[in-house]
Amino acid sequence: MKVVIEDSYRALSRAAGVAVARNVRDKPDLVLGLATGSTPLGLYRELIRCHREEGLDFRHVTTFNLDEYVGLPVEHPQSYHAFMREHLFRHINVSPEKTYVPSGMCEDYVSYCRWYEDQIQAAGGIDLQILGIGRDGHIGFNEPGSSLGSRTRLKTLTAQTRKDNARFFESPEEVPRFAVTMGVATILDARQVLLLANGKKKAKAVARSLEGPVSSMWTASALQMHADTTAFLDHDAARKLAHLEYYDWVQQQSQGDN
Numbered sequence: 077m078k079v080v081i082e083d084s085y086r087a088l089s090r091a092a093g094v095a096v097a098r099n100v101r102d103k104p105d106l107v108l109g110l111a112t113g114s115t116p117l118g119l120y121r122e123l124i125r126c127h128r129e130e131g132l133d134f135r136h137v138t139t140f141n142l143d144e145y146v147g148l149p150v151e152h153p154q155s156y157h158a159f160m161r162e163h164l165f166r167h168i169n170v171s172p173e174k175t176y177v178p179s180g181m182c183e184d185y186v187s188y189c190r191w192y193e194d195q196i197q198a199a200g201g202i203d204l205q206i207l208g209i210g211r212d213g214h215i216g217f218n219e220p221g222s223s224l225g226s227r228t229r230l231k232t233l234t235a236q237t238r239k240d241n242a243r244f245f246e247s248p249e250e251v252p253r254f255a256v257t258m259g260v261a262t263i264l265d266a267r268q269v270l271l272l273a274n275g276k277k278k279a280k281a282v283a284r285s286l287e288g289p290v291s292s293m294w295t296a297s298a299l300q301m302h303a304d305t306t307a308f309l310d311h312d313a314a315r316k317l318a319h320l321e322y323y324d325w326v327q328q329q330s331q332g333d334n
């Protein structure tokens with residue numbers, strides 16, 4: 077895995093933004109996997125800037141979001157549909173029919189999740205997947221114990237995740253208990269992965285996932301099995317890594333090791 081450590085959240089967002097923009101320029105019909113949460117906001121601001129100031133064209137890009145809360149209609153302000161509209165889609169020229177966010181309002185999740193996987197396949201597979209990481213090491217909503225072979229499905233959220241996300245809701249009881257999420261194997265199928273993490277509260281999850289054993293207890297650790305993952309970190313998120321000096325050294329050589 078390539079580990080890039082930047083001085084600030086702004087710098088890591090910019091570095092990840094440069095990588096995504098390069099991919100969109102190289103492949104205008106890129107299939108882009110998107111994440112929600114606080115972490116990718118800076119990256120999305122950077123993409124919006126590239127669109128406005130440099131004409132970065134999203135017209136032919138297809139997007140697939142990782143996850144959605146169960147029980148929140150698309151108009152709900154805390155739904156991930158609303159998040160994506162607010163923080164990215166309405167600011168760029170992506171076609172609404174090419175943006176996929178899982179539905180949290182299904183009757184039959186088994187069929188729906190199969191359909192979601194089929195849409196990813198029909199689009200040619202995800203070229204580039206953007207990920208944040210939870211304090212418990214989750215990617216998407218693949219909570220500890222998730223099968224590393226999992227596909228899009230329903231997951232029950234942990235108490236920690238519901239607590240972490242309670243800040244967005246009026247009361248902790250309002251945080252949904254379930255989510256629909258791409259599986260770990262769905263994520264590993266992406267040709268390229270960018271994992272973003274900033275702040276001290278992510279340091280343990282980053283260290284366990286990047287340097288610990290591959291384990292379903294820290295689902296981001298499955299990325300060690302992925303051939304083209306880059307982790308963009310700030311110093312706070314990187315502080316518990318054992319091989320910091322080596323990552324700095326690799327960065328100085330600009331070789332882009334995986």
Ligand code: PGA
Nearest residue numbers: 113114115116208209210
């Ligand atoms: P955050 O969430 O970006 O809001 O910290 C990340 C996650 O839970 O995956």
